Amino acid sequence: MKIHNFGAGPCILPQEVFQKAAAAVLDLNQSGLSILEISHRSVAFDEIIDNAQNLAKELLDIPKGYKVLFLQGGASLQFSMVPMNFLPQDGKAAYLDTGVWSSKAIKEASLFGEVLTVASSKDKNYSYIPKDFNLPQEASYFHITTNNTIYGSEIFEDYDVAIPLIADMSSDIFSRKIDVSKYDLIYAGAQKNVGPAGVTIVIVKEAFLEKKARLVPTMLDYQVHAKNDSLFNTPPVFPIYVSMLNLEWLKSQGGVEKIEYQNLQKAELLYQEIERNSLFKGNVETASRSRMNVTFSAIDEDIEKRFLSVCKEKGIHGIKGHRLSGGFRASLYNALPLSSVEYLVETMKDFESSKS
């Protein structure tokens, strides 16, 4: 049975990427060596990481004066590295609280300085993106989470703010066009639209790096990684290689603009069905609905249980919602084909018919 992988991450990547990655595990470019046994100081790996950086720059149209880094530790380590590097001990940082991941980022920042939470949608179980908030101009930076994987909301706007803007884009980077010039630092755990688990992409304005606020342990110092082009120590070779393959695939598909159009199509198709279908309802207010993680609920627990078991029978994988949000979550990352969404929508329709 064909499996349709709607998992929230680590998630589906293109079949072509799996095939090329498997081939390189056996023999990297007819070198006689596996990608798993090459040195990170080799010419072969230099080409890989350069290629990955250049693809990221090209695909996101990153302006001059920015560095693209490949680090370890996931977004969770970035939650600490950002304030450790850029929030002075007697300083303040502004955070927008749009879900669990924002809250975790806030918790880590508060170890290093004062956190000003400018707005929160916690009052309605994070079902919307707050609109009206004032940004304290004394803050060292403003931190946002552009896509809230658990609750299914997304910020589509590149905020125009007077203080440095920092964004956790773990679950929507490369899914839509962004204006990188509006941001001083963007980070993303790779395991959605970048590549497999085990690498974190950081896009940082070089001028911003100069604002380091304290003495930082070497491995947590963005300046060190920038100066060493992500090769201060042994990087996660294979996750970076697969990320390169995945970005090559994205380019071959027509790039971010093209994939954004497809992502919009996929999301609209599913949201329309959720609205139409009498057995389901959406969790998030319309203007804030994520294109990456579509969260919805059944009208009652029995329906929920039955639909989950139908999905299991039908090879619809990873659709159970996060325990904090409940119900269902269909993740529609770049590599998920429109045909999988059509299949899910058909299954929802058939399920409704079978109940009436």
Add this chain to the structure above:
Amino acid sequence: MKIHNFGAGPCILPQEVFQKAAAAVLDLNQSGLSILEISHRSVAFDEIIDNAQNLAKELLDIPKGYKVLFLQGGASLQFSMVPMNFLPQDGKAAYLDTGVWSSKAIKEASLFGEVLTVASSKDKNYSYIPKDFNLPQEASYFHITTNNTIYGSEIFEDYDVAIPLIADMSSDIFSRKIDVSKYDLIYAGAQKNVGPAGVTIVIVKEAFLEKKARLVPTMLDYQVHAKNDSLFNTPPVFPIYVSMLNLEWLKSQGGVEKIEYQNLQKAELLYQEIERNSLFKGNVETASRSRMNVTFSAIDEDIEKRFLSVCKEKGIHGIKGHRLSGGFRASLYNALPLSSVEYLVETMKDFESSKS
């Protein structure tokens, strides 16, 4: 041409591991999903990480009361995490300086408290392991680097000390029997005898975790990772999977005792040839010679250059020494077969004959 990979790391792993890893990139255990697209919260991954932990425990005969963790950031991040967690601000830590990696660990520790370097072999370009040193009993722990990848020296003794013993075993863990009970914490970047780059193994005594010396950012807190069995955040799924495959292979070979015997054979064969061959000489004093990284020099620069080019012609890969040590370095990790060492020795003999 067959390549004999003597690289210092990321390094050779067993061919069987490459084959199984490649198969899982296409389809993990006939699940219809790639190892690169499964959730770290799935049953499939639970089995993988449990299996990896249990294999590590079995192969190293780890006593009860220890945790095995799989983290990110390499030994380089451990250099900071160790003092951040266990060196109080007004405290002291003892370090043995046996090479560049020890020195880097010392540098990071000195950000957190006072470092007492009990001995150093820097005076002779790290060509020996210091023997006579006094351990200050007021130190919170004693840190050693058991194998010095760059210089080719190794500590074979599990020191019997009265303060907690912490060891960086990045390049010799799983290569020989150790008495884990003598250590409070052992860490190792995986990319030698554990698995591919991108994961770090930590073996820590649970009672030692209680000695946390300060408030630590969540991702840098060993207690957090221990409590969450390495699943606090998304772990590096594929590097952990390949590590599991590699430890399975090690078990199938007869375990650590058997591989230690083979490693000894391989190292003796090569050291004997270096001693016998009139064109080469060893870098390290006999009692401190590493079984993992055999460093040696040619009698002059011309010989060095010529032998390097012979190696290139013959498919002997990764044998150029580190720039700090010069000459040659042949890394003889677990997965390197005896036949590759025999081939290198033959090549050295033929090279000598061709010069006479």
